Amino acid sequence: MDHKKIEEKWQNYWYSNNLFKAEDFSSKPKYYCLIEFPYPSGAGMHVGHVRAFSGLEVVSRKRRMEGYNVLFPIGFDAFGLPTENFAIKNNIHPRIVTDNNVSNFKKQLKKCGFSFDFDRAVDTTQESYYHWTQFIFLHLYNKGLAYRSHTYVNYCPTCKVVLSNEESQGGVCDRCGSDVIQKEKDVWFLRITKYAQDLLDGLKGLNASDRIKIEQENWIGRSEGAFIDFKLKQKDDKFTVFTTRPDTLFGAMFMVIAPEHPLIEKYASSITNIDEVNKYKEAATHKTEFERVQLQKDKTGVKLEGISAINPVNGRELPIYISDYVMMGYGTGAIMAVPAHDTRDYAFAKKFNIPMMEVIEGGDITKEAYTDIENGILVNSDFLNGLSVKEAKAKMIEFLVEKGLGDKAVNYKMKDWAFNRQRYWGEPIPIIYCPNCGTVPVPYEDLPVRLPNIKNFEPGENGESPLASLKEFYECTCPKCGAKARRETDTMPQWAGSSWYFLRYCDPNNDHAIADYEKMKYWLPVDWYNGGMEHVTRHLIYSRFWNEFLYDEGLVPVKEPYKKRTAQGLILGPDGEKMSKSKGNVIDPLDVVDEYGADVLRCYILFISDYEMATPWNSDAIKGCARFLDKVEALSSKVNVNDNEYTKDLKVLINNTIKEVSEDIESSKFNTGISKLMILTNAFTERESISLKDYETLLKLLNPYCPHMAEELWHNYHEETIQFAEYPKYDPASLLSDTVTVVVSVNGKLRDKMEVERDLADDVIKEKALSLDKIKPYTLNGVKKVIVIKNKLVNIVV
RNA sequence: GCGGGUAUGGCGGAACUGGUAGACGCGCAAGAUUUAGGAUCUUGUACUGAGAGGUGUGCAGGUUCAAGUCCUGUUACCCGCACCA
Numbered sequence: 001m002d003h004k005k006i007e008e009k010w011q012n013y014w015y016s017n018n019l020f021k022a023e024d025f026s027s028k029p030k031y032y033c034l035i036e037f038p039y040p041s042g043a044g045m046h047v048g049h050v051r052a053f054s055g056l057e058v059v060s061r062k063r064r065m066e067g068y069n070v071l072f073p074i075g076f077d078a079f080g081l082p083t084e085n086f087a088i089k090n091n092i093h094p095r096i097v098t099d100n101n102v103s104n105f106k107k108q109l110k111k112c113g114f115s116f117d118f119d120r121a122v123d124t125t126q127e128s129y130y131h132w133t134q135f136i137f138l139h140l141y142n143k144g145l146a147y148r149s150h151t152y153v154n155y156c157p158t159c160k161v162v163l164s165n166e167e168s169q170g171g172v173c174d175r176c177g178s179d180v181i182q183k184e185k186d187v188w189f190l191r192i193t194k195y196a197q198d199l200l201d202g203l204k205g206l207n208a209s210d211r212i213k214i215e216q217e218n219w220i221g222r223s224e225g226a227f228i229d230f231k232l233k234q235k236d237d238k239f240t241v242f243t244t245r246p247d248t249l250f251g252a253m254f255m256v257i258a259p260e261h262p263l264i265e266k267y268a269s270s271i272t273n274i275d276e277v278n279k280y281k282e283a284a285t286h287k288t289e290f291e292r293v294q295l296q297k298d299k300t301g302v303k304l305e306g307i308s309a310i311n312p313v314n315g316r317e318l319p320i321y322i323s324d325y326v327m328m329g330y331g332t333g334a335i336m337a338v339p340a341h342d343t344r345d346y347a348f349a350k351k352f353n354i355p356m357m358e359v360i361e362g363g364d365i366t367k368e369a370y371t372d373i374e375n376g377i378l379v380n381s382d383f384l385n386g387l388s389v390k391e392a393k394a395k396m397i398e399f400l401v402e403k404g405l406g407d408k409a410v411n412y413k414m415k416d417w418a419f420n421r422q423r424y425w426g427e428p429i430p431i432i433y434c435p436n437c438g439t440v441p442v443p444y445e446d447l448p449v450r451l452p453n454i455k456n457f458e459p460g461e462n463g464e465s466p467l468a469s470l471k472e473f474y475e476c477t478c479p480k481c482g483a484k485a486r487r488e489t490d491t492m493p494q495w496a497g498s499s500w501y502f503l504r505y506c507d508p509n510n511d512h513a514i515a516d517y518e519k520m521k522y523w524l525p526v527d528w529y530n531g532g533m534e535h536v537t538r539h540l541i542y543s544r545f546w547n548e549f550l551y552d553e554g555l556v557p558v559k560e561p562y563k564k565r566t567a568q569g570l571i572l573g574p575d576g577e578k579m580s581k582s583k584g585n586v587i588d589p590l591d592v593v594d595e596y597g598a599d600v601l602r603c604y605i606l607f608i609s610d611y612e613m614a615t616p617w618n619s620d621a622i623k624g625c626a627r628f629l630d631k632v633e634a635l636s637s638k639v640n641v642n643d644n645e646y647t648k649d650l651k652v653l654i655n656n657t658i659k660e661v662s663e664d665i666e667s668s669k670f671n672t673g674i675s676k677l678m679i680l681t682n683a684f685t686e687r688e689s690i691s692l693k694d695y696e697t698l699l700k701l702l703n704p705y706c707p708h709m710a711e712e713l714w715h716n717y718h719e720e721t722i723q724f725a726e727y728p729k730y731d732p733a734s735l736l737s738d739t740v741t742v743v744v745s746v747n748g749k750l751r752d753k754m755e756v757e758r759d760l761a762d763d764v765i766k767e768k769a770l771s772l773d774k775i776k777p778y779t780l781n782g783v784k785k786v787i788v789i790k791n792k793l794v795n796i797v798v
Numbered sequence: 799g800c801g802g803g804u805a806u807g808g809c810g811g812a813a814c815u816g817g818u819a820g821a822c823g824c825g826c827a828a829g830a831u832u833u834a835g836g837a838u839c840u841u842g843u844a845c846u847g848a849g850a851g852g853u854g855u856g857c858a859g860g861u862u863c864a865a866g867u868c869c870u871g872u873u874a875c876c877c878g879c880a881c882c883a
Contacts, residue, residue, distance in 0.1 A: 256883090337883085676821095
């Protein structure tokens, strides 16, 4: 069959008749399938996209056949650096680049026959969309969840842009690979940490693999412990540490504070070696994160001469050090060091010759720190002596609270979200700086703050946004007092637009709200969300944060936006390496569509392996899927159109296939689903003729995977489309065959098989097994025991 | 370092609560058809042995009538986090 002809024919039919339109408030049950919307790069669609979309494509088509009103939308996450860099390099405006890429991407998606509701397509770079991204920012600002703070940030000198920790992992820029440096900047933050606990709690109801949940949990990084106050010996003042091991307080031998800790400045005049301290501090601030990590094992630091702390439980005087192994950004930026029971403190103590004291029995602290919290008994610890670590923790916290020395505490690794970029191609942050009123939010009615159409969008020197040199943009009047004011010229990071797009799909053209509340109430939550493993932390957490916030604002109807989340595995190049242009191992899915057709591409990409596993592409193996579809087509000549019942001896196989193919789709085991369709097809092929009902069942089961072929063949017998034909149901009574193969083994080794009636009594089976010719020789010296597993096996122990 | 995952034929990969290891597909071999090539069809295909049989799921143990599956230890690779107190 000419795949090009039939694919074009049915794609035209589906799209021009709007078959995949999701209907608001339909009385059918709703089902919302969401795939992570793509970034429309110039390279177009990648095989990775095809895999990511094909999974829920199958689910969507199945749901329609099951009578659901399906929302399966598509959109484009189109702001961002690659487009801007391409635009700069080729001197084409990012608007034009984006529009071209989006329209090309849509064309490619349609060539694959994906059943998206294209009418709901969103584009984060359109005014009508970013209006509401800015609207959400204003809500965050007005609730104190967006704030400006002076801090050191990761900065890429090549891209001239501030990077988040995630974008600068390993000390190199995510985008260009240059070394990241630390730069002092005024930065916008979103207070995501306020939602840390909610984000953690919300995971409980999420249907996702442990891998996905644990990764989010680790990213949030909750730990329980205590805040403990330490008095300074020389001053009437104190400072607080966070520790997860309050039980070891008696073993605290020194204190360590981060180089940025305010205590240093506060008591600079009392610190006799302040020059040395400042020198260390200076060096530390200019180290990149990368260098800090590299130097992990080699602890450095300086002792503060002239001030020291007092251990609140035993009065011991504790020297205070500054060291860059303590981070200002975690806990309180200060720790109590217990060298006997913490590996980092141990290394530091060894290097600086600080004595240590064992407070938990069970290890050998002359060799290494003893950190086991499950075993070990407290010693040298006064009222904690003899207790387990767990008991000692509780007792110590009780003691601290009673004496007013500290309190139980919870701490999170997650940090507030740095939310601005000095770039052109992003949403302008809707803030105005007024000489009289200070920072003033743009009034809601003045939104959107339009991204001006400029010619020179190269970043300014010193990492300033290109908008900072555009008078028409930044000159404005204060909405409060009318004075001449200056507009914020930074834009939002790429994560902004993607943090709420799933809401917009419910009502993509609304121009007075992010989406109509009732429509969101109808569609939300997302029933099944699929995307990349790499977005399980950042994007998933950011978008859940925004949704939870908007829920608290009364703007969205559900607290948790996603019910179920899956993550497809990577498709590697034929060489087993990650696909990349430089390695020359990139497979273009459109080439495959051209040669074999969209059905074959979709089928192969799902058949290739377990959906969540990384797997190499194999260009030869595609043929197997092409042959499979040829066989399905060839069957049409065997169909007895007058027979509308299942062929009798195919009944069991067909019913099992319906059950298993359906279940495999629900558990995203698309590969085994296809293999079962192949088995059914092979069984049909072996026969002289099959009934119309047999064949139609196969076509219906095939439709979610290979809809063009299914549709084409279906129309040999029907006027109307197969897309809403009822999905086959199995008859539970027809799943079991009358006879079963029972395996007979001796001492666990397979010796023979026998075909017997189903559900024979154990005694009868045993009898039969023992009388088999192949078995007899083994039982000459007597039988110890016989184990019978009904309908499965007999094991004879001799 | 911590957390998660993976390891099964020549290859991609199947195997539900322990119960026929290798489904399905690729490749390969032989045969049929064909002027040839390609395509298609049939049969075979874990390893080993002439054979009955023996051996096999990274490695070493263990539990069990029975282990790819459970337990203990160990190795390699992949992903994530990373001086998180």
